[in-house]
Amino acid sequence: MHELSVTTNILNLALEKLKEQELTQIHSISLKIGVMQGYEKQWMQHFFERLSKGTPAEGARLEVEIVPITFRCRDCGCEFAFDAHGTDDCSCPGCHGISYEMISGKEFSIEQMEAS
Numbered sequence: 001m002h003e004l005s006v007t008t009n010i011l012n013l014a015l016e017k018l019k020e021q022e023l024t025q026i027h028s029i030s031l032k033i034g035v036m037q038g039y040e041k042q043w044m045q046h047f048f049e050r051l052s053k054g055t056p057a058e059g060a061r062l063e064v065e066i067v068p069i070t071f072r073c074r075d076c077g078c079e080f081a082f083d084a085h086g087t088d089d090c091s092c093p094g095c096h097g098i099s100y101e102m103i104s105g106k107e108f109s110i111e112q113m114e115a116s
């Protein structure tokens, strides 16, 4: 259940930020997480609700945007999504090349925090 520790870290970070800005209440936190991280949004929200009880983040909304895996072709610059349930053909849809790099799917960031 690795969502528990990551959610604890996010909450601690948010509370620290709140203190730094001399604010008292967190209203919402928005996260951007690549699908490769393997976190379940529902679990994070569930843990957040539990962990934030009795803290200035109690009642805050935790918004999680799961970012899909996308690649960019090194040959033609075409960007395409990785479809794990698709066919075995994983070549570039533009030029059918197989030289490409992952450009999203591994990120993990706090995009925004609303507090007052």
Ligand SMILES: [Zn+2]
Binding pocket: 073, 074, 075, 076, 077, 078, 092, 093, 094, 095, 096, 097
């Ligand atoms: Zn290509």
